Amino acid sequence: MERTKILIVGGGFAGVECARGLERGLRPSEAEITLVTPASYQLYLPLLPQVAAGVLTPQSVAPPLRRMLHRTRIVPGMAIGIDPRDRVCVTRLISGETTNRHYDVLVLCPGSVTRSFDIPGLDAHARGMKTLAEAAYVRDHVIAQLDLACAGQDEAERASRLQFVVVGGGYAGTETAACLQRLTNSAAKRYPNLDRGLITWHLLDVADKLMPELGDKLGRHALQILQRRGTQVSLGVSVASVEDESITLTDGRVLPSRTLIWTAGVAASPLIGTLDADTVKGRLVVDADLSVPGCPGVFALGDAAAVPDLPQGGGAVCPPTAQHATRQGRHVARNVISLLRGMPLTPYRHRDLGLVVDLGGKDAVARPLGLELSGLPAQVVARGYHLAALHTGTAKFRTVANWGLNAVSGDDFLRTGFLSRRPATLRDMEATDAYLSPERAREASASPAP
Incomplete structure (x- = not known):
């Protein structure tokens, strides 16, 4: 048969x-x-x-x-x-x-x-966060901006390299902005002539709330965490056009920036x-x-x-x-x-089963089975959920070991050179x-x- x-x-x-x-x-x-x-x-x-x-x-x-x-x-x-x-x-x-x-x-x-839109310059300049290759490229790109800003002499160039824009106030965008903002703030300590105050992260979304699926209370709490860290959150706003060294927003603002991370849905x-x-x-x-x-x-x-x-x-x-x-x-x-x-x-x-959002460090928000949590309890739930979802013991062990190593020794700031000489468009x-x-x-x- x-x-x-x-x-x-x-x-x-x-x-x-x-x-x-x-x-x-x-x-x-x-x-x-x-x-x-x-x-x-x-x-x-x-x-x-x-x-x-x-x-x-x-x-x-x-x-x-x-x-x-x-x-x-x-x-x-x-x-x-x-x-x-x-x-x-x-x-x-x-x-x-x-x-x-x-x-x-x-x-x-x-x-x-x-998901992308017919926005001038978006195809050429936006970077996604859907694949391992995109995550590796974004990391290299962000650290490269710090290196170049530190080495550069032109103040306008330095300002554009130190402003980072993430579009999408859902889970992917919020966690991406939170994690990378922590990385750049930590990295700034290793750059002796770089003013940490110049590093600015922007999170944009056309909605009027951050992660509305979480509910008003937890959504506001996540927003407060990001703002307390220095991230500038703009709701009801998106991107109108993108150029090599600037991003124009729908509210008319022009941000000098060379980094656009696009997570505006799928x-x-x-x-x-x-x-x-x-x-x-x-x-x-x-x-x-x-x-x-x-x-x-x-x-x-x-x-x-x-x-x-x-x-x-x-x-x-x-x-x-x-x-x-x-x-x-x-x-x-x-x-x-x-x-x-x-x-x-x-x-x-x-x-x-509910939702979990890991904002890095001890910050998280979670709503397991309708119970609203924030801070360390939410972080425990979020990371426990992620560990349970990983299929192999090897992956679980590596993840726990990485979390522990990062908590003890802090971040590293190296570039692997991945795709450094070619574009990394969403289409590619x-x-x-x-x-x-x-x-x-x-x-x-x-x-x-x-």
């Missing part, structure tokens, strides 16, 4: 949890499980700001897939097109070669990319557009059991899917969070097993221009497949 071919697209929270669930629930003789992902690790995104700040090493937040998956075939590449009619996934390997892969069951969890992977299927704000429409209407054998989940939020009701969809992606991955694994064994599929329901880092149109995906799927 030929084994069922299950193809999982995406090695993030959803994809890895789905693969792990299928490995546990299916016998090797029942199915051939394949995972398509360009990375050899599962990136734990919530701790990426601490990698950018040098608190954690990249290995701490990127446990290798081969430590977690034991009989899943891992294809090093990215899916660039889907032909649901012929059940073919067009894949571009990291070598540049394009191949086709047939499937019987497709699990789509390609995640998201940084958009579903462009792969979703290759299916020619219904979407909601760019996310693929799915039923409550996470199957895709009109595409037999296809499931979608995570950031790329508009999964109905049944507990909330009213047509709401689940937010694109790691918590949901992890749970949806486990749920899809159970539904795929049910599909193969002729059992009914079940709808996805969840209980919200996240390969958003690699995907095919639905027509080209159908044409490409007609070639031989393994």
Whole structure:
């Protein structure tokens, strides 16, 4: 009897949890499980700001897939097109070669990319925080600005190098600004002729509240922490245009700055557009059991899917969070097993575990199961949650060791030289221009497949 071919697209929270669930629930003789992902690790995104700040090493937040998956075939590449009619996934390997892969069951969890807008200069000058490469580049860039400002003689140049702008008042932007501001303040002590008071961090968001999901009390507390540290928070404001040495804001201010870190939300992977299927704000429409209407054998989940939020009701969809992606991955694994064994599929329901925001040091805010915490108790909860979410003992140990080492010895301020001689645009880092149109995906799927 030929084994069922299950193809999982995406090695993030959803994809890895789905693969792990299928490995546990299916016998090797029942199915051939394949995972398509360009990375050899599962990136734990919530701790990426601490990698950018040098608190954690990249290995701490990127446990290798081969430590977690034991009989899943891992294809090093990215899916660039889907032909649901012929059940073919067009894949571009990291070598540049394009191949086709047939499937019987497709699990789509390609995640998201940084959401950008048609703002003059944004494509050329904005840097994201969605990948390990972007975090490494941002760290190098920020420290380079301190080095150049210290060595420079021109006061205008120095001022532009020492102003840093983060756009996005959500979790990613707030934690990025908090962690990197702590890094530059600490680093300033090592630069004898650099005035620490010249280093300024700006956090911008078009919303009128910081992290509104936290509630008014905790949101205000997080805002006060940032402001007490010296971060200038501007709400109801965004970027109007970006140039080499300045950033113009929508309220008319012009900030002399050479650093724009863009975390203003996410958009579903462009792969979703290759299916020619219904979407909601760019996310693929799915039923409550996470199957895709009109595409037999296809499931979608995570950031790329508009999964109905049944507990909330009213047509709401689940937010694109790691918590949901992890749970949806486990749920899809159970539904795929049910599909193969002729059992009914079940709808996805969840209980919200709450939110945690690590602002570095002893500062944090958290709302576990509705309980509002701040300060050291919130920090304990936040870091405990992150440790529990890391899949391997090695990653947990490295993370704890890094936290302890940083608490005892402080920050280091080195540049690795990563991508120092080439641009690091959102398009380059996240390969958003690699995907095919639905027509080209159908044409490409007609070639031989393994």
